[in-house]
Amino acid sequence: MDSTDNKMQGKKRPPVCDYEGSDYQTRFWERGGRGYEDRCEAIALKRLLPKNGKLMLELGAGAGRNTVRYKGFERVVLLDYSRTQLKQAQERLGNSKRYIYVAADIYRLPFVNKLFDATTMIRTLHHMADAPVALEQVRNVLQPGAVFILEYANKRNLKAILRYALRHQTWSPFDLDPVEFAPLNFDFHPRAVHNWLRDLGFRIEKILAVSHFRVSVIKRTIPTSVLAGLDSLLQWTGALWQFTPSVFIKARAEGESKYSIPDDHRLFFKCPECGHSPLADQDDRIACPACNRSWKILNGIYDFRGDES
Numbered sequence: 001m002d003s004t005d006n007k008m009q010g011k012k013r014p015p016v017c018d019y020e021g022s023d024y025q026t027r028f029w030e031r032g033g034r035g036y037e038d039r040c041e042a043i044a045l046k047r048l049l050p051k052n053g054k055l056m057l058e059l060g061a062g063a064g065r066n067t068v069r070y071k072g073f074e075r076v077v078l079l080d081y082s083r084t085q086l087k088q089a090q091e092r093l094g095n096s097k098r099y100i101y102v103a104a105d106i107y108r109l110p111f112v113n114k115l116f117d118a119t120t121m122i123r124t125l126h127h128m129a130d131a132p133v134a135l136e137q138v139r140n141v142l143q144p145g146a147v148f149i150l151e152y153a154n155k156r157n158l159k160a161i162l163r164y165a166l167r168h169q170t171w172s173p174f175d176l177d178p179v180e181f182a183p184l185n186f187d188f189h190p191r192a193v194h195n196w197l198r199d200l201g202f203r204i205e206k207i208l209a210v211s212h213f214r215v216s217v218i219k220r221t222i223p224t225s226v227l228a229g230l231d232s233l234l235q236w237t238g239a240l241w242q243f244t245p246s247v248f249i250k251a252r253a254e255g256e257s258k259y260s261i262p263d264d265h266r267l268f269f270k271c272p273e274c275g276h277s278p279l280a281d282q283d284d285r286i287a288c289p290a291c292n293r294s295w296k297i298l299n300g301i302y303d304f305r306g307d308e309s
């Protein structure tokens with residue numbers, strides 16, 4: 001069993017915002033007029049991603065919209081709670097050995113500690129009812145020195161400040177508590193997120209303020225390329241202040257890495273229930289020899305959701 005045990009083991013987990021069966025990718029991204037946001041995120045990611053690396057974990061990977069951007073990494077593990085999102089990612093990326101698909105809950109990651117040399121979590125923290133616990137799970141599976149690129153939804157954005165000043169909004173954008181603006185959708189105060197990261201032993205290296213012009217009328221009247229260009233110039237102001245709806249952080253887990261990454265991806269896994277590793281491969285299942293639970297491997301997706309046995 002891993003020495004740093006998962007604090008969530010045996011505890012009731014926070015609820016999951018379930019995207020199973022959702023048409024999120026087509027409705028929100030392809031038909032939802034989000035070309036500007038997608039371009040801004042691509043620019044931010046390019047600025048923050050390491051040029052190369054061995055093993056990337058993408059948390060809340062969804063349909064793999066960003067996965068194609070992790071070009072310098074030898075292997076990428078796509079993790080999402082929703083099997084149908086992962087299936088869409090498979091259709092986009094194919095079944096190359098470079099990609100490993102895992103259906104699991106971020107609050108109960110099925111990976112051995114200190115495994116990955118990089119991870120991203122984009123548009124996903126905003127579904128975490130207990131963000132510090134989720135971030136702790138992330139920290140556990142990162143090697144010392146690993147890079148963590150985190151995007152979060154910023155409650156202290158200009159629109160929220162204006163609405164609050166005009167009394168169109170009851171919650172204050174300035175207090176540190178997350179605000180749940182829709183069920184299981186949270187905006188966070190930058191200082192709260194930065195404090196959680198530091199408390200977990202991350203060093204914040206860069207902060208980018210992203211999507212300055214996320215206003216429908218502006219997006220409709222000014223060409224996307226012009227807006228994305230302006231956003232690109234302004235993203236660096238994130239080092240000084242953060243008033244945009246989206247913030248990207250590059251953080252690094254403290255310490256120097258001395259861990260090697262196994263070639264066999266089955267050695268990545270630990271039992272999400274009891275923490276035992278290695279797990280045993282049994283054709284279409286993967287099993288824990290310590291507690292006898294097992295999980296399905298279906299169409300190339302390891303499914304660690306639920307408490308199967």
Ligand SMILES: C[S@@+](CC[C@H](N)C(=O)[O-])C[C@H]1O[C@@H](n2cnc3c(N)ncnc32)[C@H](O)[C@@H]1O
Pocket residue numbers: 015016017018019020059060061062063064065066079080081082085104105106107121122123124127
């Ligand atoms: C808004 S989508 C973002 C997808 C992708 N990162 C992107 O930017 O296109 C959020 C994703 O997080 C996943 N998710 C939400 N809560 C989760 C949890 N507790 N564990 C794993 N995935 C989760 C959802 O299934 C969904 O695919």
